Amino acid sequence: MIQQFRTQAGGRVDRSQPVHFSFDGQPYEGYAGDTLASALLANDVHLVGRSFKYHRPRGILSAGAEEPNALVTIDRGPGRITPNLRATQIELHDGLVARSQNRFPSLRFDLGALAGLASPLLSAGFYYKSFMWPPSFWNRVYEPLIRRAAGLGRAPGTPDPDRYLHRYAHCDVLIVGGGAAGLAAALGASATGARVILCDEQPELGGSLLDEPGVTIDGWPAPDWVKEAIATLGGSVTLLPRTTAFGWYPGNMIGLLERVTDHLAEPAATLPRERLWQVRAERVVLATGAIERPLVFPGNDRPGIMLAGAARTYLHRYGVKVGGRVVVATDNDSAYRAATDLHAAGTEVAGIVDNRPAVDSEAVEAARALGIPIRTGLTIAGTEGGMRVHSAKLSNGTDVIPCDTILMSGGWTPSVHLFSQSRGQLVFDTASGTYLPSEGAVGACAGVFDLSACLRDGTEAGGSEPRTFVVAGMPSMTPAGPPAAARPHRSAFVDFQNDVTTKDLSTATDEGFVSIEHVKRYTTAGMATDQGKTSNLNALNTVAALTGQGIEAVGLTTFRPPYTPVTFGAFAGTARGALFAPVRLPPIAAPGAVLEDAGTWKRARYYPRDDETIDAAVVRECIAVRNEAGMLDASTLGKIEVSGPDAAAFLSRLYTGDFSRLAPGRCRYAVLLGEDGFIRDDGIVARLAADRFHVTTTTGGAAFVLHHMEDYLQTEFTSLRVWLTSVTEQWAVIAVQGPRSVEILAPFIRDIDLGAMPHMSVREGHIGDVSLRLFRVSFTGETGFELNLPPDQAQRVWDTLRERDVTPYGTDAMHILRAEKGYIIVGQETDGTVTPDDAGLAWTIANGDFVGKRSLSLPDLKRPDRKHLVGLLPADLAMVLEEGAQVTDGMRADGLGHVTSSYFSATLGRGFALALIAGGRSCIGSELSVPMPRGDIPVTVVDPVFVDRPGERLKVRPVPTVQPESLLPPEPWLAPTSRPAGSVRLAILAPTTRLAIRAGGAAATGIGLAIGVLLPTVPCRSVIARDRAALWLGPDEWLIVAPEEAADLPDQARKAAGDHLVSVVDVSHATRTLELAGPAAAWCLNAFCSLDLDQSAFPVGMCSRTLLGKAPVVLWRVAGDLFHLDVGRSYVPYVWDCLEEARLELADG
Amino acid sequence: MLLIPCPWCGQRPENEFRYGGQAGIVRPADPAAVSDADWGAYLYLRDNPKGRHVERWRHVHGCGRFFNCVRDTVTDRIAATHKPGEAAP
């Protein structure tokens, strides 16, 4: 027989659409609109799971999110297995495959049920007590056994192939819950013109109104009133069904989980499975309703025992009768409606057992009039039944009522989980015996159960004048009082999901647990994914009875997010695989190179030829640099332009050197310290002009150094007139190093006399037709240059040099070459506790004060036994020590220090290392040892400079006369094409001229007049004049955008400044502009950008630095549906891919 | 995620900001004249109040400015933010 418990008519399921599904391999039929639970009940399947600890047979308790028993696994194919889903929330679709959990071999014959016989071992705190001895058994025997026996579904074993998206949203009013109060609140809020979001965890808005076809509101049957309300709200309010508000976080940020495709049999591949919303709400209205409480009686957990309200929901929403012969047990009037409704649907109601001595209301009278036996002053004292309940024994000790279903109601607990998460004040309501939110809640969540009051309060909470709704057809009921005093029966379940009984709570209080938070943790009541939805108040009531106090004296435990479980996929969103983090690639392609991570970048580690091994390639690269010429892509180095009349003074206060006497055109190596005296970064400080410096940082330290400099500039050295501009991505860098570097470069560089460039100098000129900032510096010990080039031209220069047999070398060779010279790498030779003197860099320390200087004279930083940087040579020439290995003198147990860098040197023909050794410089020449698992390795302590100690190879030599030559021709740049999506188009714009301007107010006006566009003074606003625009980025910072032809704009701006202080830096090459256009542009951005992009908050002309995913961008609303994003070159692929991911579901076709 | 009112840009999400520690720690004008103990205190001693805390933040992914912020360390509520040099309310 098919769907034998389906009613003849009624319910909201679509009887014209049968849906086929399976449960534990057995095929069943339901209807579109069913949940898995309602379809199973229609097929008379009540046994759906085994309990957590005792493996007791369990049925369906509820019809909603509070379901503690009916947890199942849904199998949507490989990698798409989701355990522990509530059958009451799973929407049925064709082909749905569901399985029960926590049973072996089958649901009916579960060996784990033997655990029930061992229940004395599994009582409260069992894992602290029962499995204590022998201790070694815990890891090997007890824990694996318990883990196998307990727990619920199994996690999938393969990666999740589904897509998940995030979404940031802002609103004036967020309404959680789409029942009567929530819909009224939405109507009330939208009438005021507010931006409103209404979410509800169910597939259909309406809440309990969907269970009330016999009730009318203003003359409309309640479900039709819902339809009308939704139609009214549709245009103006964001309605989010299937969306659970799972957490309330600081700053009124509410986490929503929208289930996009799980209810679809064949979802489109363009849709994400789930979308995690982070909503910033000015105001939150909680209309989350109330959860019915089970009654606590022995045997209250057998299949067939469910909440009375759930039975009404199954009847009215799904057209399902939950049983053939029903006993109703209650302590309030609401369950009488279940009795009368089921009676009307043809179910035999064998009796109503009411704990109260006397009852009288319209609802009670209606049941009485139908001839349903009402037994007052009694409750259920026990039940019988195996896989389904078959009788209820009453508390008078004599009466036993045969039945297949028991409906229970212990009153209603307002659903205050979200309110509790918001750290709101919960107030105990003596009349109902429950805790209520002190503010911000409406309807049943606020303890209001009268429908017309819910609607009126909702309208008011939405922000409109309270209005009266005419409600008819609802029988009057006596308001429920506080729950009756609990009786600690042995086997009465309080928390079904965690298998906690009144006996467990009694054990806890007997053993001296006083605080309810401790009782919760000891017994596990109200923990885990359930968060005490059905159990919390019953647990409090039981503890109150056990300790002889009132519920309010027991106190309330804290509810924790999430309200219902959220998938890891939803939390991760797109931050996995390729989009986990931006992968920043330097502007020079390195086909064939092996890449490695360097900070946020990928760098070429080595460039193998054919079948070359890494060792062979690195040796070849090193030898090429020492004997001929090699080139390194050093573009990832951080670069900061420091300008202003006090630039030299500022740098002298930030770095160890004194730059006041550094001549323009010269460079100096400098070390950056923290105020504690320890090395934080190092680099080259190059003086371009009296008031302009180009400073390099390490690849990983670029962001930190700029932040550190801004910190001192903005908050300590505020009188200094200096501006900082990051030019890391404005310049690509090719380091050309080796004895032949001069003769190789000379034919291409005509306006700089390479022979006249001393070591540590800088010149500006051209290589071929490409503008060049040329540094004569060396990180290898060889004659060398660093070519700073516009990144679009760098590939040409690289390829040209490669044709001239300059050997590309990677970071491995670079590391070896610099270590042979004893040059440190910050983060390798330093670890945040190394001073300049420790690293042999005392020579960089200038006389004046600088950040960190004072600390260098603290006693601990002057100790002679501090660790010094030294070289180590293993006695065995072939030996390469392990980096990080300890170094000892063989006498003491504790180490003297450790190996910081260790390599095989082709130049030296042996292994060598750098190390930090206590008092190292005083023990040069001594023998130490490096203890390793296979024995001690003897080493000799040596000076850390292994190659060319006097620096002969860096000396300037005359340049032979050469014939001028040309670079390879430029390759045209091809913009990527985006996926077609009419509602939001994506493109990369052609390059433009861009200036970073830093200036005070007076100068800003002058510059604006000179370059033809005024610099806005209002934060985050732009000014457009003809073909150029000025964007406010900070109170003294603007970005000027002009056509590419306006290349003389920097000079214009500088001239216009005259005597005013101003910094003008060309940053045309540092970024590219992405254009996002179309009606869905803002929507698309909000998948990755957390700003409020509504026109009211982010109007046309607004611009700001912000984050798009994990990439910094400048976002500019050029027109209503048109955004420009200025993106650092290396972030472009990441931002592009992010936006494509957001556009996917909007793609055409 | 906190919402932090930048004195220039207005309310922005926390991930645009970088924390800057306790506000009002002034670098001694002449560090060489400061005793080792006082210098150590300048480097390392910070308040750790339960409640009102005046601290620095930088709108690093925004206007780039450092500013001061009065935050309750218990509730995470931000009472006010102000530009450097302006008095805390």
Ligand SMILES: [Zn+2]
């Ligand atoms: Zn700001």
